[in-house]
Amino acid sequence: MESEPKKIKRIGVLTSGGDAPGMNAAVRAVVRTSVAKGVECVGIRRGWQGLINSDFVLLNRDSVKHILPLGGTMLYTARSDEFLQNSGRAKAVITCKMLGLDGIIAIGGDGTFRGALELSRLGVPVVGIPATIDNDVGCSNYTIGFDTACNTAIECIDKLRDTMQSHERCSVVEVMGRNAGFLALYVGIAVGATAVLVPEHKVDFQKDIIERIQNSKLAGNSHFMIVVAEGAGSAVDFGRMIHDAVGMEPRVTVLGHIQRGGTPTARDRETATRMGYSAVNAMVEGRYNSIIATQEGGIVEIPIEEALKMKKHLQMDRYRIMETMQLGGSTTLLDDF
Numbered sequence: 001m002e003s004e005p006k007k008i009k010r011i012g013v014l015t016s017g018g019d020a021p022g023m024n025a026a027v028r029a030v031v032r033t034s035v036a037k038g039v040e041c042v043g044i045r046r047g048w049q050g051l052i053n054s055d056f057v058l059l060n061r062d063s064v065k066h067i068l069p070l071g072g073t074m075l076y077t078a079r080s081d082e083f084l085q086n087s088g089r090a091k092a093v094i095t096c097k098m099l100g101l102d103g104i105i106a107i108g109g110d111g112t113f114r115g116a117l118e119l120s121r122l123g124v125p126v127v128g129i130p131a132t133i134d135n136d137v138g139c140s141n142y143t144i145g146f147d148t149a150c151n152t153a154i155e156c157i158d159k160l161r162d163t164m165q166s167h168e169r170c171s172v173v174e175v176m177g178r179n180a181g182f183l184a185l186y187v188g189i190a191v192g193a194t195a196v197l198v199p200e201h202k203v204d205f206q207k208d209i210i211e212r213i214q215n216s217k218l219a220g221n222s223h224f225m226i227v228v229a230e231g232a233g234s235a236v237d238f239g240r241m242i243h244d245a246v247g248m249e250p251r252v253t254v255l256g257h258i259q260r261g262g263t264p265t266a267r268d269r270e271t272a273t274r275m276g277y278s279a280v281n282a283m284v285e286g287r288y289n290s291i292i293a294t295q296e297g298g299i300v301e302i303p304i305e306e307a308l309k310m311k312k313h314l315q316m317d318r319y320r321i322m323e324t325m326q327l328g329g330s331t332t333l334l335d336d337f
């Protein structure tokens with residue numbers, strides 16, 4: 001006879017690692033789905049560190065009222081060194097027992113999921129929800145927060161372009177993304193950048209930057225927008241190199257943490273809600289130690305161990321599209337975007 005899945009009566013939910021717009025929407029979906037299933041929900045504050053410290057708050061339908069459009073995370077977030085140690089994780093297990101938690105839903109990126117895997121090995125059921133502006137979780141083609149971060153960066157760069165165009169300057173803009181170029185490439189395509197530098201493509205300074213500026217100039221342009229993924233190098237360094245090579249005086253902007261804030265877009269709210277709903281259902285139905293991911297738009301559940309081994313590559317066809325848009329050339333000042 002098959003054994004009945006463990007009856008889930010109370011779960012914990014936490015957000016961990018860098019925050020991402022849409023985390024609140026995911027927390028809300030987890031809480032509301034739990035309530036609908038008759039499962040109690042406990043918010044663990046400050047990520048894995050909060051689990052170690054028994055830093056919690058009881059959640060109900062009303063606690064998550066009005067958080068859907070808010071950026072940040074009502075549960076706070078942290079990166080915990082203590083949780084990397086066996087002793088830290090042992091304390092976390094004690095908190096789970098003390099609070100009577102039958103499982104944890106962890107919202108974050110790969111670092112969060114590595115923590116979740118370790119916790120699952122200690123017998124605590126876990127389900128992960130991918131949320132990071134970097135979009136660099138291998139098992140999921142989308143992570144909550146990416147779309148909002150792209151839109152924030154685009155809005156900033158559009159504004160930069162106005163003044164670069166007036167002064168006929170070159171702008172070098174650094175966007176986040178850690179070791180991945182998703183944010184830079186999507187944003188670069190969307191703003192019609194002169195060049196986009198990503199860690200997945202080895203930068204040939206002459207070909208990828210100088211020749212592009214020259215071609216753009218030949219096509220009639222007098223302002224240039226270079227988008228640099230932080231993982232590809234420093235915008236300050238590239239600015240200096242451009243100055244030394246062609247005598248221009250580029251203006252450098254590092255967009256920084258502004259990219260992590262703001263009200264989540266429709267895509268992030270909708271994806272977060274579907275993922276939160278799916279995570280609770282999986283847990284309650286006895287399918288845990290997995291990551292809720294999107295593949296071809298649909299929601300799938302992937303065992304954590306397998307999920308952490310999966311790789312997602314930057315779509316180089318998109319890189320070629322970006323190149324073609326610029327190399328195709330233009331003859332008027334503004335029609336290259």
Ligand code: F6P
Nearest residue numbers: 018132133134176177178230260
């Ligand atoms: O992972 C999200 C992210 O914003 C990365 O893009 C960036 O490299 C990093 O976090 C910044 O981390 P911190 O908030 O610790 O400065």
